[in-house]
Amino acid sequence: MKRTLTRGLMNLLPMALSLWLFWSLFESLDGLGNVLLELVAIHPAFIGEGFLLVVALIFAAGLLFSVSPFTWLWGKIERALMRFPLFKSVYGSIRDIASLMNRDGKPKSQQVVLVRQANGGYVVGFIMTDAPPKPLQDALPEGDWVPVLFQLSYQMAGVTSLVRREDLLPVNWSFEEAMRFNLTAGISTH
Structure with a gap:
């Protein structure tokens, strides 16, 4: 019986935790998007509308970062905030991890x-x-x-x-x- 329970747990736990993690992320982003929609007096009509707004905003940010003036301005803001040691440590670590996930055209030489x-x-x-x-x-x-x-x-x-x-x-x-x-x-x- 113990072996059967363990086998069930080992097979179901990774799937359950993964689904829970992705659902929690979806709900969080949907909630953030809903707050943004309500700021402009739009009430969400369906579940996921806020999530779609956040995805659209991230896509728009990606487009903005392909424009030189915006990239220059962002770099200036980044350098100004890097003067604060705690911000520099936290932001730098998160940026480095994000860059590991997206090599964006750089060869993957690992x-x-x-x-x-x-x-x-x-x-x-x-x-x-x-x-x-x-x-x-x-x-x-x-x-x-x-x-x-x-x-x-x-x-x-x-x-x-x-x-x-x-x-x-x-x-x-x-x-x-x-x-x-x-x-x-x-x-x-x-």
Whole structure:
């Protein structure tokens, strides 16, 4: 009986939590859109009208960011707000995570690699970019160094280490599958 309950829980819980998360996001965005509609004295006629408004506003913002004067103005506002240390930390982190999700035309060069450890074991890592920033290149000894991300299990955090390219063993494995392997400490197989 315990095994049957566990099997049911392990199969239903991920789906239930995913659906709940997406429904909560939908309701939140719909509520925000409804507030905006009511500000201009329009009462929502159907469920999802506020959500559609928010999606349309995000699309319009995307169009605005393709226009140089608006991008210039946004950059100016961003730089002004970056003078506040707490805002700079929070905003910078969120912007960096968002940019990881949208590479917008940049090549996705994440390569899965194995890095040999001193004890003879290997650690799964990810080459996220082909070269370290110039200040690090200048400080490092001669060699072809690359930043390698070592993702920590069950966390969004990871450790970036600079490793010589010749010490890396490339792996023919998709980034998503290898990341899932690392994030779940090898428990997830699909």
